Amino acid sequence: xxxxxxxxxxxxxxxxxxxxxxxxxxxxxxxxxxxxxxxxxxxxxxxxxxxxxxxxxxxxxxxxxxxxxxxxxxxxxxxxxxxxxxxxxxxxxxxxxxxxxxxxxxxxxxxxxxxxxxxxxxxxxxxxxxxxxxxxxxxxxxxxxxxxxxxxxxxxxxxxxxxxxxxxxxxxxxxxxxxxxxxxxxxxxxxxxxxxxxxxxxxxxxxxxxxxxxxxxxxxxxxxxxxxxxxxxxxxxxxxxxxxxxxxxxxxxxxxxxxxxxxxxxxxxxxxxxxxxxxxxxxxxxxxxxxxxxxxxxxxxxxxxxxxxxxxxxxxxxxxxxxxxxxxxxxxxxxxxxxxxxxxxxxxxxxxxxxxxxxxxxxxxxxxxxxxxxxxxxxxxxxxxxxxxxxxxxxxxxxxxxxxxxxxxxxxxxxxxxxxxxxxxxxxxxxxxxxxxxxxxxxxxxxxxxxxxxxxxxxxxxxxxxxxxxxxxxxxxxxxxxxxxxxxxxxxxxxxxxxxxxxxxxxxxxxxxxxxxxxxxxxxxxxxxxxxxxxxxxxxxxxxxxxxxxxxxxxxxxxxxxxxxxxxxxxxxxxxxxxxxxxxxxxxxxxxxxxxxxxxxxxxxxxxxxxxxxxxxxxxxxxxxxxxxxxxxxxxxxxxxxxxxxxxxxxxxxxxxxxxxxxxxxxxxxxxxxxxxxxxxxxxxxxxxxxxxxxxxxxxxxxxxxxxxxxxxxxxxxxxxxxxxxxxxxxxxxxxxxxxx
Numbered sequence: 001x002x003x004x005x006x007x008x009x010x011x012x013x014x015x016x017x018x019x020x021x022x023x024x025x026x027x028x029x030x031x032x033x034x035x036x037x038x039x040x041x042x043x044x045x046x047x048x049x050x051x052x053x054x055x056x057x058x059x060x061x062x063x064x065x066x067x068x069x070x071x072x073x074x075x076x077x078x079x080x081x082x083x084x085x086x087x088x089x090x091x092x093x094x095x096x097x098x099x100x101x102x103x104x105x106x107x108x109x110x111x112x113x114x115x116x117x118x119x120x121x122x123x124x125x126x127x128x129x130x131x132x133x134x135x136x137x138x139x140x141x142x143x144x145x146x147x148x149x150x151x152x153x154x155x156x157x158x159x160x161x162x163x164x165x166x167x168x169x170x171x172x173x174x175x176x177x178x179x180x181x182x183x184x185x186x187x188x189x190x191x192x193x194x195x196x197x198x199x200x201x202x203x204x205x206x207x208x209x210x211x212x213x214x215x216x217x218x219x220x221x222x223x224x225x226x227x228x229x230x231x232x233x234x235x236x237x238x239x240x241x242x243x244x245x246x247x248x249x250x251x252x253x254x255x256x257x258x259x260x261x262x263x264x265x266x267x268x269x270x271x272x273x274x275x276x277x278x279x280x281x282x283x284x285x286x287x288x289x290x291x292x293x294x295x296x297x298x299x300x301x302x303x304x305x306x307x308x309x310x311x312x313x314x315x316x317x318x319x320x321x322x323x324x325x326x327x328x329x330x331x332x333x334x335x336x337x338x339x340x341x342x343x344x345x346x347x348x349x350x351x352x353x354x355x356x357x358x359x360x361x362x363x364x365x366x367x368x369x370x371x372x373x374x375x376x377x378x379x380x381x382x383x384x385x386x387x388x389x390x391x392x393x394x395x396x397x398x399x400x401x402x403x404x405x406x407x408x409x410x411x412x413x414x415x416x417x418x419x420x421x422x423x424x425x426x427x428x429x430x431x432x433x434x435x436x437x438x439x440x441x442x443x444x445x446x447x448x449x450x451x452x453x454x455x456x457x458x459x460x461x462x463x464x465x466x467x468x469x470x471x472x473x474x475x476x477x478x479x480x481x482x483x484x485x486x487x488x489x490x491x492x493x494x495x496x497x498x499x500x501x502x503x504x505x506x507x508x509x510x511x512x513x514x515x516x517x518x519x520x521x522x523x524x525x526x527x528x529x530x531x532x533x534x535x536x537x538x539x540x541x542x543x544x545x546x547x548x549x550x551x552x553x554x555x556x557x558x559x560x561x562x563x564x565x566x567x568x569x570x571x572x573x574x575x576x577x578x579x580x581x582x583x584x585x586x587x588x589x590x591x592x593x594x595x596x597x598x599x600x601x602x603x604x605x606x607x608x609x610x611x612x613x614x615x616x617x618x619x620x621x622x623x624x625x626x627x628x629x630x631x632x633x634x635x636x637x638x639x640x641x642x643x644x645x646x647x648x649x650x651x652x653x654x655x656x657x658x659x660x661x662x663x664x665x666x667x668x669x670x671x672x673x674x675x676x677x678x679x680x681x682x683x684x685x686x687x688x689x690x691x692x693x694x695x696x697x698x699x700x701x702x703x704x705x706x707x708x709x710x711x712x713x714x715x716x717x718x719x720x721x722x723x724x725x726x727x728x729x730x731x732x733x734x735x736x737x738x739x740x741x
Contacts, residue, residue, distance in 0.1 A: 011619050013066055013466070013559065013586035016047070020582055023119045025339065025406040025438065026277055028550040028563040028584065031125040031136045032207075033612035033738065036067070036552075038563060038584065039120040042077035044140060044150075046172075051615050051629070051701045051737075066620065074172055076140050077118040080148060085176050085184060088247050092185040097194060099181035105145045106180075106198025106220040118144045122276050126204045128610060129211035132233045132243065133730045133738040137175065139215070141276070145198035147217060148177040153240035154233070155740075175231075175242040178217070184227060187248040197221065201298075203279035206346075207608075208291060208310070214250075214322065216279050216295060222261065224279070224297060226251040226308070226322060235708070235729060250322040255306070257299030258331065258382045259390075269391055273300035277341035282357045283348055285374055294329065294357060294372060296342040301390040302380070303332040303342060303361055305372055330372055331380040332361065333388040335397060339404065340364050345431045348374075358431050364404040365397045369430035403437045403444065407551025407562065434465075436562060440546040442475045447548065452589075465587025467562045471546050474566060478540040484570060545569055549582075555613040558621020561586050588621055611736040615701050628684075628735030629702050640685075640733060643726055647686035650716050654689045656680075663689050670704065683707040685733030688715070701737030 020040040027039035036047040047067040082098040089096040104114035122141040130151070131137045137151040153173040178184050179199040186192035202217035215227040228250045233243040262270045278298035284291045291310040296303055307329050311321040344359040349371075358371040385391040393401060432452045440447035448468050464472075478484075549563045565582045567573055609617075617623030618630050627633040633640060654663045656674040663672040663680060665687070672689040673679045680689040683696065684704040690696045696705040712723045731738060 011066075013588070013620050015470070015586065016067070016584040018045070018582045018584070019580070020045070021580060022547075022549045022563070022565060022582065024121055024276065024549075025404075026122065026341075026550050027120065028561060029123060029125060029552050030554050030561070031138075032128045032555050033135060033610050034554060034616040035125075035136070036561065036584070037123055037125065037138055039123045039140070041119050043073055043075045044120065044123060044138070046072040046138070048072070049612065049616060051612070051619070052703070053630075066616075072172065074150070076120055076142055076148065079118065079144060080146070080174055080177050080182070082182055084174060085178075085182055088176055088245060089185050091244060091246055092248060094185045097183050099183075099196060102144075102180060103196075104180075105196040108198060108220065111143075111145055111198050118142045122201065124202070124204055126215075126229075127207035127213050129207075130213065130229065130231045133740075134211075135738060137231075138172075139202065139204065141199060141202055144180055145200070145219075146177050146179040146182060147199055147202050147215075149175045151175050151231075151242055153242055154237035156239040173240055173242050176245055176247055178227070178247075179219075184247045184249055187228065187250045190250060190252075192249045192252065197223075200274055201276050201278040203281055203295075205281045205293065205308075206283050208284055212320070214281075214308070214310075216281070218255070218278050218297065222254055222256040222299070223252055224255045224295070224306075225249060226324070228320070228322060251308075251324045253306070253324055255297045255299060255304055257302035257304055258333075258380045259300045259302055259385050261300050269385075271300075272338050273336070275336075275339045275341060277339055280342040280344055280359075282344045282359070282372075283346055285348055285355055285357075292374060294374070296344070296359070298336060298340050298342070301333060301336050301385050301388075303334065303336075303340075304328045304380075305330045307374075327377075327379050329377045329379070332368070332370060333380065333385075333390050334361065334363055334368060335390045335393045336363050337365055337393075337397075337401070337404065343433070360431055360433050362405040362435070363397065364406075365393065365401050367405070367433065367435065399446075403439045403447070405435050406438045406548055407436045434551070434560070436548045436551045438548060440471050440475050440548055440564075442478075442542040442545075447471075465560055465589060467560070467564075467585035467587040469587075470585050471548070471562075471564065474544050474546055475542065477544060478542045481539045481541050484541050484543060542569055554616060554621065556609055556617040556621065556623060557589070558617045558623055559586060559588050586620075610738070611701050611732075612738065615735075615737070626701075626735060628732070629737070633734055643685060643722070643733070644687045646719060646722055647688050647716065651682075651686070651688045654691060657691050663691075681705050683733070684735075685727050686712065688712075697739040699732035699735065699737045700740045702732060702735040704732060704734045706733055706739070 018038070020038075022039075023041045024039060029037050031037065034049045038045045038047075050065050050068050079102050082100065085098065086096045102114060104112045106112055119142065120140060121143050124139055125136045126139065128134055128136050132152045132154065135152065137149050139147055139149050141147050150172045153171075176184070179197060181196040183192075183194060197219040199217045199219050202215065205214040205216070207213070212228065212230045215229055216224055217227075218224050226249070228246075228248050230246040231243045234241070237243070262273060264270060275298045280296045282294040282296070284293045289312040293308055295306050295308050297306070305328055307325040309323045311323065340361070340363050342359055342361050344357060349356045349358065354373040354375045356371050356373050358369065361368045361370060430451070432450075434450040434452060435448070437444075437447045448464070448471070545567050547565045547567065549565065551560065551562050553560045562585050563582065564585060565580045611626060611629070614623060614626045615629050618626050625631040651665070651672075652662075654672070655661065656663055656676070656678045658678050659674060659676050661674040661676060663674055665672050665682065666679075669682070669687075671679050671681050680691050681704070682689055684699065684702075684706050686707065688707060690705050690707060695711040696707050698705055709723055709727060709729055712727065713720060716723070727733065
């Protein structure tokens, strides 16, 4: 294979068309393995990437497709049974405690009395390692104040060994939930109040480098609760089993900030101070045997930063101690509107005498960068918003007060600086970021903003990602007023429903065809249109506006996606549960260089990309080749060759199950064949032919098969130590991808 695939040679990303009803912003997010989740009104849609390397599109025939044709769609609105958490108490060795029925939660006027509304509010993927085959799980917060964690259930034997990618979109199961009377056990020595708390925001901690993580949530009593989460999965579990979960409440503290919380809606100074995205975690910093990070939270016109430390007790992180500082390490007073949020840069900077983490606050009318040292505290004393000048929005906030930011991600970590790492004296004063706002119209140029500086080799290139260009074309499309009026009538009568799924220039062609068919001649149409002699082409109006509901970046950062809905400027619209015409648009970033691993700074936990993330970037984001997927993996002297040498004699003794003739390896090395032409795939780990069903697992990336550990022990019991130590039961031996089961 040749060198790196550049963005100009990368495969194009096709948009996804949906008929759904968005109810919240920030409703699109990528998992560490590039599974794309989209939050709808009462359900969640998950797209599983398809890594099949087929032929390119020729003469309109289908070629490569970035996602499986069928998407997983499951409802989140129905209230779950309180009995779902019983296994958590059983695993913790505690008596099961719960409220027997749902009567509402929190102190809200509606939710406190059991509102039936239960749409999706927020969703977020966990770090890898909690789900089956070291995948991520999806946590979904609904308007009932409940967080439910969904994961893949255990497959049956046939699904786990079937064809490539089969079983990837099996129905997901609810593993456990918390909030609204759904209780979880408390860690030893920690007391947890038994109450029906209403959860308004949550966030997973960043990857700790193990299969243990923390989940933080915020309730209406301004308490932040930390849950320590760990899961194990039995390969022999019954079909649909969610796994063995250890979920313990390890800390709870009040996070109300220095300002008095507004409580009287009739007060002239009252402002709503809640955010569904109020919590965010910094990267972890390793200090000896402990890990430290900073948790940011949104309060009334205040962003607080609280240090969290995990102390390894020597018995594994699943039995670690979690410590929370008694006061905020620092804080920022800022006028905050509804759904303000914080985004951390996925990097820890080392300066003389300190480690610094940076990020961006979205108020969400404007952005403000910050940096915070791990080794210095500057707590904010209690005061009023009049003293710090945050009671009212500033002049800088006013232009965008009705058009909030709905998506933001820092881009410094993956645009140009992974290869050209600046020194401490040369680092930029603020993180580079890209943001989108909720409303994109022709007279609103600020709907998409970025402070990204292109690397020198990309000067002169077009800086905007593909989705930004697509949205600009939609909102800038215009027609003369008389023609636009007829275009609106056609759309209203249902004769132009497919126009949203086509390019804007096709809209004009279709409209011209309608005129030709009615008048017979285009020139006559321009002379006489509905009795009007001539058409004033200078009096033009814009046809569409766009709502941008969310923005997300792929794990390696080479691609990004936005979730939009398109609306007409000419006619009234009705938002019904039949759904709006929505699209997911994709884009790549000019000059991005994806190396597969982030640079390791002193004490920081390096970000390790999964094979799925690397394969996605190679296919669509201009990343490097992936051994075992886009280029051969076997090289002389590597661990894979040594492992195959151990099983070489066993592989030669295998016989065809149909004719009992010896099996010999073919030239490609991935299969074996007997003299009668019976072909069998070889195990990607050992090279031993797979001669029977239900004894192997299929990789979701390269599609190769790997024999189960139990089968390898049957055919080579003398190699038990090698099988248990060197062969992973979850990862492919060819490319390192995860098995579909």
